[in-house]
Amino acid sequence: MKLRRESSRIVKPNYEGDIPPSNTARIPLSVFDKVTYNTHIAVIYAYRPPIPPNATIEQGLGKALAEYREWAGRLEADDKGDPLILLNDHGVNFVEASADCTLDQTMPFKPSPALLSLHPSLKEAKALLQVQLTRFTCGSLVVGFTAHHLVADGHSTSNFLVAWGQACRGIEMSPRPLHNRAIFAPRDPPLIEFEHRGVEYMSRNLNKVYPLFQTSADDDDIVVHKAHFTLEFLVKLKAKASSGSGRNRPYSTFESLVAHLWRAITRARGLNGFETTKVRISVNGRSRLSPRVPNEYFGNLVLWAFPSAKVKDLLREPLSFAAKIIHEAVAEVNDSYFKSFIDYASSRVKEEGLIPSADMDKSVLCPNLEVDSWLRFPFYDLDFGGGSPYIFMPSYFPTEGMMFLLPSFIGDGSIDAFIPLFQDNVASFKQFCYSLDI
Known part of the structure; x- marks a missing residue:
């Protein structure tokens, strides 16, 4: 072309x-x-x-x-x-x-x-x-x-x-x-109930020190693999993740799929069992803040959940273990957490010389992951006058471990996942990706 x-x-x-x-x-x-x-x-x-x-x-x-x-x-x-x-x-x-x-x-x-x-x-x-x-x-x-x-x-x-x-x-x-954008005023006095340093913000010095893990790689070392999950597979995956959980409601398709991918990628990476791995998951604050912020609000209104586990526990325990960690971590990013963040960001960040932990300059996230879910956004509704798009997808972002999830253009409830992996891990990941028995 x-x-x-x-x-x-x-x-x-x-x-x-x-x-x-x-x-x-x-x-x-x-x-x-x-x-x-x-x-x-x-x-x-x-x-x-x-x-x-x-x-x-x-x-x-x-x-x-x-x-x-x-x-x-x-x-x-x-x-x-x-x-x-x-x-x-x-x-x-x-x-x-x-x-x-x-x-x-x-x-x-x-x-x-x-x-x-x-x-x-x-x-x-x-x-x-x-x-x-x-x-x-x-x-x-x-x-x-x-x-x-x-x-x-x-x-x-x-x-x-x-x-x-x-x-x-x-x-x-x-x-x-x-x-x-001025509706997020801090409380007086501020009420900082949660830890935000080391979560949304970090020290400038820490940004330069990663003694344990690789943080950069050549683009040739990383392959963006597109995985397609059929509706039939997702239904089975959701049932497996929810089985034996003791919950009245099953885990969501999102929770079940992220739990599965977390385990499959971790296994494919061949990480040490005593390492800790975590997932960065975006959480939309519009429906979580009280009073609720209208969906029409234009700007950013996202914080992150960070479910984490020891590698050995993540791979040894059933899928429901990972789904439970994800569900609980996301649930904790609630109204109180968002308001605590507003108070902290308004009063502490400058004086402590902190910078955001959100960083697109890294090319390697291992042993961690990031999940950007576009499953609920109306991207397919962009109609210039000739109908909906035939394809919608992210561009090329070769950051190892940074996944994008979006509805398949087929429109049948299936999901496409764009997953950047080390070239050496792709074959192993493909073995685990579509298996319900890992």
Whole structure:
């Protein structure tokens, strides 16, 4: 597949005849924005014809940016060095490209460096959002989309994408975003009930010291394996994870699958039985905070659960053992925990010189894992006017141990998992991946 870049320009908000708002407004980042990953995240969409022309998609983007102005702004810092979003309407990068083949000739898209050509570069991008439209000779379209994580989490970003499609189709954007990032005020006096140092935040010095584990590797050493789990397999896995648990309700499909993958990857890695392994799991705070934060809230509102276990216990005990650890760790990230974090982040982080533990610069997470679940986000609802995407997937992120889970495009309840592994561990992982008997 050879791509040719046809054009590149900036798309700015289109206020459709209304008086443009001030372009000097500044929005301070919330404590949840500041603690997340300071990087762009890229995703890939593929559409079969008929598809509206690029001009229609571009016009819809301008309309959506008028509602979601943060994406058209720029990240800056105030006099104290605190990060903020300047709503200057400088716009987003918009690239048009063409491929010299049909989409079918490139399918299925494999997680490989070739995906990086389907979206603008993530490196040193000043624009907070970037789009690349690549047309294939058969009339199919691939949309490469990158968005800066400090601006919004996956929930908010997927809401924006749905609104972009609605704008392209000429229908009202719904739901309208809630833009108030100042709603997370600390309590007076603060009530810090949980440990946050060493969890969401860490010392700058500790960031440079990893005496026990490898933290970097060449990309050639890491392979992103795509695993497909059928609905039938997931039903059996859920039943096995819940068997003998003594719970009135079974563990969720997510809990069961993550428990299974945690055990399969740990076994494939061949870790020492006395090592501790943990999983970083995103927890959406919108439904956990009291009062509840509306789903329309635009920004980041995520903390993490960190279930952990000794390798020997994880592999010796049944699947329900891992599912129980995961369930309990996620349940503990509740209203009290979120409010404790707000108080801590508002009062201690600067004075103690801490930095976020969320770090995308590592290329190896072993002996740990990270799970980014997109199972409940409406990414498949991005419809420009020709229907839902044929494919949705993350771009190429070769960070060993950083998994992405998303609904399969088949639409039958199956799940695709994108799992970066050391090349030497792939064969072993494949043996364990689809086995219910490990």
